Amino acid sequence: MKKKxxxxxxxxxxxxxEMYANMEDDxxxxxxxxxxxxxxxxxxxxxxxxxxxxxxxxxxGGCRNEFIILAAPFDVILSDTxxxxxxxxxxHMSRTHIISNRGINGAPDLVVEITSKHSLKRDKLTKRNVYAKYGVREYWIVDPSNFTLEQYELREHYYELVDVYSGEETIRSRTAPCVSFSMDELVRGLPSLPEKLS
Incomplete structure (x- = not known):
């Protein structure tokens, strides 16, 4: 079958x-x-x-005994479409059965999106609704423009904003009690770069 x-x-x-998995790699x-x-x-x-x-x-460092932590790119297959x-x-280690070679088949326990000017609307509206619909227990949106982390927890079929973290505030999670860090710790060592190279 010819790849599309x-x-x-x-x-x-x-x-x-299936169509997506068999498309031509560009x-x-x-x-x-x-x-x-x-x-x-x-x-x-x-x-x-x-x-x-x-x-x-x-x-x-804090959660490896309880959770598998993965970074993109990989597929989270919430449904066929x-x-x-x-x-x-x-x-969580008790749910590793949802992990396969092709990706994650179902809802992870916690999802993080690091937003940009290109993805802000998609992360805050579209993806928030999608992750809630498919049962992701906790959703974080990290905004590098102001170094904040918005923490959402699932209530029935929608997310409730639980907290907005910045600076030295310790980030905690009911979904992952092993979590304990601050935004200051996260961005420590970040070099300041020019917008453009001349």
Whole structure:
């Protein structure tokens, strides 16, 4: 069977995980949003990657005995027509059965998105609704523009904003009690970079 390109698949509806998994690799990253194939934003900025790596190291240091912590890119297959690639996920050791070679089949316990100007609306609205719908217990949105972390917990089928952390405040989680760090700790060592190289 001939692999389809993004241009061919984007015209089809609904796009399923099987179609997405068998598409031609063009070096880009995609998600499936309610059966629609979406090209993800440009490659993440340095600050995004710095925060993502540092957070994974911190979470792994405190939670590795209880959780599997994974960083993108990998597929979180919430349904046949809803496939996401969060920046970080935590999956409790009692639920490792949802992990396979192709990705995560179902809702992780905790999902982290590090937002950018390109993804702000998608992270705060679309993804928040999707993660709640499919039962992700806790959702964090990290905003590098003001070094804050918004913490949402699942209540029935919607998220409630539990806290907004900044500075030296210790971030805690009912979903993952092993979590204990601050935004200051997360961004410590972040170099200041010029906007553009001349």
């Amino acid at each position: 390109t993004y241009a061919e698949l984007v015209k089809e509806s609904p796009v399923t995980y 070096g880009n990253r995609y998600e499936i949003s309610d059966g629609v194939l979406e090209l993800m934003s440009p490659s993440p900025a340095f600050i995004h990657q710095f925060i993502c790596h540092k957070m994974q190291v911190i979470l792994d 809803e496939v996401r690639q969060p920046d970080l996920v935590m999956i």
